[in-house]
Amino acid sequence: MLMALFNIVIFPGLLFLGIYALFFAFLDRKLYARLQNRVGPPWFQPLADFCKLLGKETIIPQGADRRVFVSLPVFALAAVTTAFIYVPIWSVNSLFPFEGDLIVVLYLLTIPTLCFFLGGWYSTSLYATIGAVRALTQLFSYEVPLFMAMLAPAILAETWSISGISAYYAEHPLYILINIPAFLVAMVACQGKLERVPFDLPEAETEIVSGTFVEYSGRLFAIFKMAIDCELVVVSALIAAIFLPFHAANPWLGFLYFIIKTVIILILLCLFRASMARVRIEQMLMFCWKILTPLAIIQIIINLLVRGALA
Amino acid sequence: MSDNSKRITIPIGPQHPALKEPGCFTITLEGEKVVNAVVGVGYNHRGLEKACESRTYIQDLYIIERVCGICSHTHSTAFCQGVEELVGVEISPRAKFIRVIMAELERLHSHLLWLGVAAHEIGFDTLFMYSWRDRELVLDMLAMLGGNRVNYGINTLGGVRRDITPEMKELIHKTLNIVEEQNKYYIDLALHETTLAARLSGIGKLSHEDAIKYGAVGPVARASMVKDDIRVSEPYAAYDQIPVKVVTDDHCDVFGRAVVRVLEIMESISMIRFALDNMPDGDLAVKFPRKVPAGEVFSRTEAPRGEDTHYIRGNGTDKPDRVRVRAASEANWHGMQHMLEGDYLADVPIIIAAIDPCYSCTDRAFIVKDLDHGDQRVWDWQSLKRYSVDWYKKRGFDASKIKLAERRI
Amino acid sequence: MKKGPGKIAGFALEHVFKKPATIQYPFGKLKLEESYRGKIEYDAETCIGCNICARDCPAGAIKVVNVGTKEEKSFQCRLDVGHCIFCAQCVDSCPKKCLHFSPNIELAAFSRDNLKVTM
Numbered sequence: 001m002l003m004a005l006f007n008i009v010i011f012p013g014l015l016f017l018g019i020y021a022l023f024f025a026f027l028d029r030k031l032y033a034r035l036q037n038r039v040g041p042p043w044f045q046p047l048a049d050f051c052k053l054l055g056k057e058t059i060i061p062q063g064a065d066r067r068v069f070v071s072l073p074v075f076a077l078a079a080v081t082t083a084f085i086y087v088p089i090w091s092v093n094s095l096f097p098f099e100g101d102l103i104v105v106l107y108l109l110t111i112p113t114l115c116f117f118l119g120g121w122y123s124t125s126l127y128a129t130i131g132a133v134r135a136l137t138q139l140f141s142y143e144v145p146l147f148m149a150m151l152a153p154a155i156l157a158e159t160w161s162i163s164g165i166s167a168y169y170a171e172h173p174l175y176i177l178i179n180i181p182a183f184l185v186a187m188v189a190c191q192g193k194l195e196r197v198p199f200d201l202p203e204a205e206t207e208i209v210s211g212t213f214v215e216y217s218g219r220l221f222a223i224f225k226m227a228i229d230c231e232l233v234v235v236s237a238l239i240a241a242i243f244l245p246f247h248a249a250n251p252w253l254g255f256l257y258f259i260i261k262t263v264i265i266l267i268l269l270c271l272f273r274a275s276m277a278r279v280r281i282e283q284m285l286m287f288c289w290k291i292l293t294p295l296a297i298i299q300i301i302i303n304l305l306v307r308g309a310l311a
Numbered sequence: 312m313s314d315n316s317k318r319i320t321i322p323i324g325p326q327h328p329a330l331k332e333p334g335c336f337t338i339t340l341e342g343e344k345v346v347n348a349v350v351g352v353g354y355n356h357r358g359l360e361k362a363c364e365s366r367t368y369i370q371d372l373y374i375i376e377r378v379c380g381i382c383s384h385t386h387s388t389a390f391c392q393g394v395e396e397l398v399g400v401e402i403s404p405r406a407k408f409i410r411v412i413m414a415e416l417e418r419l420h421s422h423l424l425w426l427g428v429a430a431h432e433i434g435f436d437t438l439f440m441y442s443w444r445d446r447e448l449v450l451d452m453l454a455m456l457g458g459n460r461v462n463y464g465i466n467t468l469g470g471v472r473r474d475i476t477p478e479m480k481e482l483i484h485k486t487l488n489i490v491e492e493q494n495k496y497y498i499d500l501a502l503h504e505t506t507l508a509a510r511l512s513g514i515g516k517l518s519h520e521d522a523i524k525y526g527a528v529g530p531v532a533r534a535s536m537v538k539d540d541i542r543v544s545e546p547y548a549a550y551d552q553i554p555v556k557v558v559t560d561d562h563c564d565v566f567g568r569a570v571v572r573v574l575e576i577m578e579s580i581s582m583i584r585f586a587l588d589n590m591p592d593g594d595l596a597v598k599f600p601r602k603v604p605a606g607e608v609f610s611r612t613e614a615p616r617g618e619d620t621h622y623i624r625g626n627g628t629d630k631p632d633r634v635r636v637r638a639a640s641e642a643n644w645h646g647m648q649h650m651l652e653g654d655y656l657a658d659v660p661i662i663i664a665a666i667d668p669c670y671s672c673t674d675r676a677f678i679v680k681d682l683d684h685g686d687q688r689v690w691d692w693q694s695l696k697r698y699s700v701d702w703y704k705k706r707g708f709d710a711s712k713i714k715l716a717e718r719r720i
Numbered sequence: 721m722k723k724g725p726g727k728i729a730g731f732a733l734e735h736v737f738k739k740p741a742t743i744q745y746p747f748g749k750l751k752l753e754e755s756y757r758g759k760i761e762y763d764a765e766t767c768i769g770c771n772i773c774a775r776d777c778p779a780g781a782i783k784v785v786n787v788g789t790k791e792e793k794s795f796q797c798r799l800d801v802g803h804c805i806f807c808a809q810c811v812d813s814c815p816k817k818c819l820h821f822s823p824n825i826e827l828a829a830f831s832r833d834n835l836k837v838t839m
Contacts (some may be wrong), residue, residue, distance in 0.1 A: 017467045035732040038438035039742045126321045130656065131344075191790075197434050198506055206329040206432045275729035277506040278434030280657045281343060370778035437728050444741045449814040458757040458821075472812060473755070496731065505725040591836050 007085070007095055009238070021088035021229035022046040024033045027263065028232070028270055035274040038141030046229070050222055058218030061122035073216070076084070079111035080230040087237045088166055088236035089258050090251040097163035102154055106236060107160065108257045109193065112227055113139050116195075116202060131211020134281055135195075141288035142192030142199065148296035149185040153242050157305040162241050169245035174245060178306060182299040184291050187265075190235050191272055194228070198276040199284055221241055236265035245255050317341055317629075321656070325354050329432055329660035332670035336554045336663065340656055347385075347685040348651035348659075350644055354544065355661035355671040356500035363634040368394055368468060370602055371631065375621075376462050377674040378636055381424065384410075384417045385614035389621040392547060393610035394468055397625050405593035407549035412483075412586050413456065413465050414548070414612075415579040415671040419490065420449040421615035422572045422579075425667045429569060434511045438500065445493045448486050449628035455479060460706050470596025480587050498573045515650040519563065529617020529639050530575065531666050534560045534567035536698060541613040553585055564691035565665040601629045616667045617686050638672030756823040757808045762797040762839040766818040771794045772808035772820060779803045782810055801827050802835035 007013055025046035026243055033040030086101040086108075088094040094101070113135060118133025154160055156175060157168035169176055192199035203211040216224055239263035248254045279287065325333035331431050332353035339347035361380055363371045375390040376383045377507030388410055395402060423446040430438035450460045456475060457463025465471050475483075501507060518528060522535035532539045540557045542550045558574045560567040603625040610621045626632040643666040650662050703709070743750055752758075760782070767784060773781050781803035788794035797819075811819045829835050 031736070034736045034740070036437050037444055037735045037738065038440060039740045039744060125839045126319060130321070171758040183402075200434065201657070204434065204657065206434065207657050209328060271729055271733070274437045274727070274732050276435065276506070277430070277438075277510050278657075279506060279509060280655055282655075283509055366778060367776070369776050369809060369813075373778040373809065374803060377805070437732055441728075441731075449743070454756060456798075458753075458755050458808065459806065462807070464757065467812065500727055503723050504727045505723055509725075579802050591811075 012084060012095065012268035014081050016267065017081055017230050017233060018226060021073050021233045022050065022263075023230045024233050024236075024266060027266060028168055028183075029110070031267060031270045032274055035270070052223035053225065054219055055220040058220055059073035059215075061123055061125065064122050064215070068118065068122050070220060072115045073220045073227060075229040076112040076115035077223050079115070079235055080227050082139070084230070084234045085228060086162065087164065087234060088163055088241050089237070091247060091249075091253040093163045093167075095269075097161050099164070100160040102150065102160050102162050102165070102242075105234075106150060108236075109231065109234065110139070111145065112231055113193065115227075116212045117223075119216065122212075123212075123215035125215050127208045127210075127214045128212055131202045131210050131214070132159050134208075136194055137281055138199065138201060139283045140286060142189040142292075145185050145288055145292035145296045147302060148181050148293070149182040149189065150242060152182045152237075152296065152299040152303045153179045155300060156307055159308070162238070165242050166245045166247065168234070169242075170247050173245065176245065179243060179299070179303065181295055181302075183187065183239070184199075185296050185299070186239055187268060187272070189292055190239065191269065192234055192288070194235060194269070196269065197273045198279050201281050201284065202276055204278060226248070232262075232266070233262065233271075235260045236269070239265050318346065321416075323659055323663075324351075329663070330670075331428070332558045332668075334668070334670045336651075336662075338656065338659060339653070343523075343655045345651050345654055345655065345656060345659065347646050352644065352646045352670055353674050356674040357671060360634050360636060362529055364586065365630065367629045368631065369601075370595070371634065372466065372468065373462075374636070375466065375636070376466075379614075379669050379700040380461055381421045381640060381649070381669065382417065382616060382619065382639070382672075383710050384413045384466065385612050386621070386638070387464075387611040388414060388548065389610045389619055390623070391466045391468055391632075393623040394603060394617050394625075395399055395599075395608070396608045396610065397606050397623065398600060400424045400469055400597055400599060402470045402597060403593035404549065404591045405474075406595055409471045409473075409475055409595075410466065410548045411475060411550060411553060412464060412475065412590075413453070414584055415583045415586070416449060416453055416456070417463075418579045418615040419576055419583075420446050420453065421667070422576050423449065423494075425664075426501075426569070426574055426614075428667075429565075429661060429664050430507075431649070432664045433507070435507065437573060438497070438507075442497060445448050445490055448490055452486055455482070467596055467599075469599035470594065471524070474595055475590070478607050485582065486582050487583060492578070494573065494580070497687045498577070501569055501573055506718050508566060510658075510661065511564070511569055512562065513564055514654050514658040515565045515568075515665055516563055516653075517646055517650055519647060521646060522563075525649065527617075527646050527665075528642045529614070530571045531617065531643050531646070532569050532572050533558060534571045535563045536561050536577065539618070541611050545611060549586065549608075552589070553582055555582065565661055566667045600628065603629070605633070616640055616669065617642060636672075638669060640666065641673045643668070644673065696720050727828075752823040752825070754823060756825070757806045758824040759801060759806075759822055759827055760797075760799055760804065760808070760810065761820050761822050762799070762819040763820075764795050764797070764839070766816045767797070768816055769793060770815060772813045772815065776809050778807060778809065779805045780807070796822045797839045798836065799839065800836050802832055818820040823833045 009015060026043055028042040060066055083105045085096065086094050086105050117132045117135045120128040120135065154165055157165045159168065161166060180300060195202055203213060213221060244261045246257055250259055321338050321340055325335045330635055335351035335443040337349040337351065338345055359374055363374055370392060376387040378386045378457050399464050423442050427439040427442040453463055454460045456473065456479065458463040465473055479719055519536050519679050522537050528539065536559050538557055538559055542555045543557055556578050558571050558578060560570045562570065605625055605627040607624040612619050619639050622635040624632040626643045651659060654662060724804045725774055769784050771784050785796050785798060786793050787796045802822045808821050811821055
């Protein structure tokens with residue numbers, strides 16, 4: 001019981017995830033700045049931002065449903081934290097692995113997006129409503145290629161558990177090369193999930209101010225921000241577990257591997273963000289359905305054929 | 312079925328992250344498509360023209376320079392030219408060349424600034440940071456020549472105030488090489504980056520006929536194949552001695568405007584080089600009388616944003632009777648509604664930014680249209696004050712007790 | 721260059737290892753030319769108190785007053801830095817060249833009164 005509590009609250013739960021997410025936010029911002037020939041923020045900047053937001057007054061719009069408005073950020077954070085428990089960190093095994101946890105994690109990661117949508121919708125502000133609608137429209141476009149790209153390696157490994165997939169590819173490291181197209185699809189699609197340029201339409205600052213979050217302030221906004229930062233960690237950890245299965249037997253070394261792997265993924269994601277312009281919503285739909293989805297389908301077919309050949 | 316139920320009206324501004332200055336665009340949307348756009352400017356009226364009437368010509372020069380932060384040199388050149396024409400003074404050829412060099416450097420920095428702003432509007436912050444970094448080089452040059460980064464103050468009535476020494480010339484040549492190399496990369500990038508082209512092309516359409524109909528000027532007109540450039544059609548300063556190539560483009564959209572601007576940077580660089588190498592010797596400024604004879608004059612210059620016109624009426628004293636400034640943005644606002652309609656909400660900021668709007672240059676006088684009575688009249692200060700006091704009284708706030716501090720002149 | 725997305729990535733990556741272009745203001749400062757138009761300096765010795773500077777100032781920021789007697793004149797320049805627009809027209813107008821500008825631009829003060837300087 002005490003151990004479970006420790007796992008949920010401290011490691012690898014809320015506290016570790018929060019600290020790692022702040023570190024990730026710093027790394028992301030610093031790298032983004034250095035890519036633009038700027039100096040970038042000091043290491044404590046995300047923490048300072050978080051603390052400052054916690055101290056600010058929280059304003060709830062008059063027309064908003066108070067209970068829903070307040071509970072949505074917490075809900076988003078809770079979903080992300082729960083998802084993290086099923087992602088392997090120090091070894092191939094996660095804390096509570098079971099057959100099918102890949103699907104559970106993917107669905108848990110959809111909850112924050114739905115929270116953004118509901119948060120924007122319940123804000124009853126024009127900008128937030130448009131942002132909310134965009135978030136939902138975007139969800140339908142990137143979710144399909146992302147799911148398919150994540151499931152393709154699972155088909156090859158013949159298991160629906162993340163730990164199983166990790167273990168399988170750790171045994172046959174050459175098989176990862178087959179999954180490279182799926183890796184690329186997942187990287188691009190998760191830019192949509194994380195709402196980063198070029199797919200940051202729901203919060204496009206210069207168009208709809210900050211979209212979904214326009215009415216959120218103070219503590220609630222801090223929690224939302226934290227949920228977004230944590231989502232970045234969880235998604236990169238998930239991609240690292242599935243597509244970069246390099247593990248060590250020693251848990252400390254394994255933990256180091258985890259950090260290296262996720263940072264590599266973050267660097268790639270940051271490079272994506274720095275080198276593109278934001279696309280329009282209809283361009284994003286076109287791109288996801290016409291390019292990413294077919295690519296993911298081809299990957300699944302390839303993996304099925306390989307599976308058949310191996311059997 | 313009534314369409315109105317599906318429509319929402321969303322205000323872009325007066326305060327909005329996409330706008331660098333206050334301006335209100337009331338956008339009516341159907342889904343994400345703009346069906347109607349109302350342009351509302353006038354939040355930045357500073358009474359500059361009126362201030363000019365109560366000051367002497369030499370003082371006005373610095374007020375006129377502050378009409379616009381970006382095209383400050385163009386405005387002061389237009390004003391100086393006008394007053395010089397009124398007095399009948401011909402300035403020295405060297406002063407003319409220095410004015411041209413400053414004007415072209417200003418165009419350089421204005422276009423680089425625009426490139427950055429446009430990139431920021433479409434979420435491409437990396438390009439924004441790099442183009443502004445290179446703009447700093449141009450600003451440093453301007454600071455070296457004029458003594459300030461924004462209001463260079465190099466013009467004076469009857470010539471210029473500062474000379475370009477051979478050392479400065481060397482330095483400018485060197486810096487121009489860096490800027491040119493960087494700009495070549497930006498041109499390459501603008502033409503080949505897919506996400507940029509996807510966001511810019513096909514939006515904010517203004518056909519050749521419409522550009523003429525709405526009286527568009529500057530890069531907006533030139534991107535619609537209107538070969539309109541005051542530097543060529545009515546050469547002022549030393550533009551008759553310097554080869555000027557007018558850059559036009561047939562895209563007729565925001566992409567075309569971007570192409571025109573980045574290519575104009577290259578043109579400006581070669582013009583500055585030519586002007587530096589062929590600068591004649593001569594005095595900087597000629598003696599200029601304090602009193603300007605009665606008469607009126609109309610002076611035009613080509614600002615980075617398009618044609619800039621000044622009307623000056625003298626009455627024989629040392630103060631002008633009337634100064635009227637029409638900045639380039641004012642001419643380009645008219646086509647804005649046409650450009651916005653039919654595009655997506657996501658494109659609104661970039662379409663607005665594509666004319667390189669300068670709100671405070673634009674805002675002049677108010678004509679309030681009284682829709683209830685159907686008449687159109689100019690409101691004076693007293694009636695405006697009375698109206699605002701009544702307006703607040705209706706909302707439960709008595710503003711009539713507030714005394715405005717008298718402004719010392 | 722071929723058409724494609726993410727063209728700036730290589731250019732940006734090169735700059736990760738280069739020195740940032742930012743100058744972090746209080747610790748590092750932009751080098752200003754000697755000819756930069758900053759705060760006006762005043763030389764009371766050569767001044768004749770003609771007040772042409774005050775007449776030409778667009779902002780009404782400068783004023784020269786006689787603090788001595790009518791016979792033994794001694795002049796003082798009162799400059800309101802808060803009103804000054806740094807156009808340096810007074811420097812050009814001065815017949816005795818007793819005004820000149822300095823590249824001093826760090827003039828911020830906590831109170832408006834501190835901006836009014838007497839030289």
